[in-house]
Amino acid sequence: MDTPVTNVVFDMGGVLMNFDGPYFSAQFTDTPEDAAALNAALFGSPLWTLLDSGTISHETMARYARAHLPERLHPNLADCIAHWPEHSAPLEATNELAIRLKREGYGLYLLSNASTRIMEQLNHMPAMSYLDGYLVSGMERLMKPDPAIYELLCRRYYLDPATCLFVDDNADNCEGARVAGMRAFHFTGDVAVLEAEIRALR
Structure with a gap:
């Protein structure tokens, strides 16, 4: 049986925040x-x-x-x-899901391809104060879908990749997470489907 998912790693743009x-x-x-x-x-x-x-x-x-x-x-x-x-507006439904998951005991992380100005967006993201950690490409000089950035997230926060579900609106980034040992969900905007997947993997 697969290891239960106890940590959810969210992308930012297109998942938790609008980037247009x-x-x-x-x-x-x-x-x-x-x-x-x-x-x-x-x-x-x-x-x-x-x-x-x-x-x-x-x-x-x-x-x-x-x-x-x-x-x-x-x-x-x-x-x-x-x-x-x-x-850059918060996507309310995914933020609400993230907050709900944290309150239920899931670990909550963010992994984003973004510049060093990312805090100007995260400061008005409702789920920000619930995060257990985050990793940003512009700060690390690594980018998704390179498996190295997912591996760095796990090392920095002492995560077993097998316990992590990575959520991104970019299918290539999801594949990078899988190479690094995580499970991944390609998010296309349906929060109910995402939540059902998370529940099924617990």
Whole structure:
């Protein structure tokens, strides 16, 4: 029989918090065309992944984005860079599930591909104060789906990977967790199905 799951490891963006570059960009521009340009230069840029990996600085990201936008949009870019985390809204149903699981005795962890500014999002995530630990790619210079980042989470918090269920909206990240010895659930938005899976593995 499989080892019971006693720890749930959540991704952040798309699972516990909203991450939507086009939406964020629209909050700082006046037309759909300007929003699309801002998103392409910032959130949709290939460099955004490097920012999340800790490979480049926020200053480098900003310089790149400015170079790919007309000068008239530079103030919009500056406002967006400063304030977009305020528009990253909690996904209430998954936060409620996470809090409920913690109260029932599950270990609760977060593993996110995100930059070093992640606390600007986590500070308004309801489940934050219930977490037993978290690991962030930009701080560790490791990224999902590399099995090494899941292994690091387990070492840091003394977890047996066999007791962990990893939850992510990216199927490749789920596969990385499985390689590291965890079980994984590809989250597509149905919290009831997720909860049923967790209950079935207890």
